[in-house]
Amino acid sequence: MSKTKILLFAGSTRIGSVNHKLALSIAKSLEFVGSQHKEGTEITTISLNDYELPLYCQELECDGLPEKLIDFARLVNEHDGLVITSPEYNASLSPLLKNALDWLSRVENIDGQAVTPIKGKPVAIAACSPGSNGGIRGLSHLRDVLVNLGALILTEQLAVGNSLTAFDDDLTLTNERAKELCGELCTSLIRHAEYYKA
Numbered sequence: 001m002s003k004t005k006i007l008l009f010a011g012s013t014r015i016g017s018v019n020h021k022l023a024l025s026i027a028k029s030l031e032f033v034g035s036q037h038k039e040g041t042e043i044t045t046i047s048l049n050d051y052e053l054p055l056y057c058q059e060l061e062c063d064g065l066p067e068k069l070i071d072f073a074r075l076v077n078e079h080d081g082l083v084i085t086s087p088e089y090n091a092s093l094s095p096l097l098k099n100a101l102d103w104l105s106r107v108e109n110i111d112g113q114a115v116t117p118i119k120g121k122p123v124a125i126a127a128c129s130p131g132s133n134g135g136i137r138g139l140s141h142l143r144d145v146l147v148n149l150g151a152l153i154l155t156e157q158l159a160v161g162n163s164l165t166a167f168d169d170d171l172t173l174t175n176e177r178a179k180e181l182c183g184e185l186c187t188s189l190i191r192h193a194e195y196y197k198a
C-alpha cells in the first residue's frame, strides 16, 4: 500500500499570512495523525506564489493553458487529499483562491491523460482571521465552489479566530478547542483520503 499523500495550501500569499500559518499548523497535526497509520502519510505544504496565475480571462486560453497551471494541476491530481485554508474577504473566499480554483477547473487533461484534479478528492477547509468568528462565513462560500467542482468536502471544518494570539512559536494552536477540532479534521481527512485513493 502506498503512502497517503496530502497537499496543503493557503488562499493568501501575504508575507506573514495567518492562513499560511494555519496550513503549516494543520500539516504538523497531519504528520502526527499520519504517524499512527501503518501505510504512512506524505504531507506537503505549498504556496500559491510558486504557481503564479494571471487573473482568469477566457481569452488567455486561446494559446493553451499556462504551464504553471499544468504544474499545479498535476500536483493536486497526484495527491489523495487536500487542505485549503482561506482568508475571509467580505464574508467570502479570497480572490487569489477563487482564481486558482477557476483555473484548475479548466484543466481536463495532462500529458494526454484525462484528469479531473479536484473531482472526487477529499478536501478539508479551514480559515483564520483576526476577528472572533475565524473566517467561518468565507468557508461556506468556499464549500459551495468546491462542491461545484465535485470535491468530497469533509463536514468537519476549522475556523480559528483571534489570529494574533492563535499560534505558539512552534505553530501549535493555542486554543484548546481549536486544537481538538484540528485533530478531528486531520483524522477525518486521512481516513477519507485512504479510503478514496486510487
Ligand SMILES: Cc1cc2nc3c(=O)[nH]c(=O)nc-3n(C[C@H](O)[C@H](O)[C@H](O)COP(=O)(O)O)c2cc1C
Pocket (backbone or CB within 6 Å): 012, 013, 014, 016, 017, 018, 019, 020, 087, 088, 089, 090, 091, 092, 128, 129, 130, 131, 134, 135, 163
Ligand atoms: C478586502 C478585505 C476584506 C476582509 N474581510 C474580512 C471579513 O469579512 N472577515 C474577517 O474576519 N476578516 C476580514 N478581513 C481581514 C482578514 O481576515 C485579515 O487581513 C487576514 O489576516 C487575511 O488573511 P492572511 O493573513 O492569511 O492574508 C479582510 C481583509 C481584507 C484585505
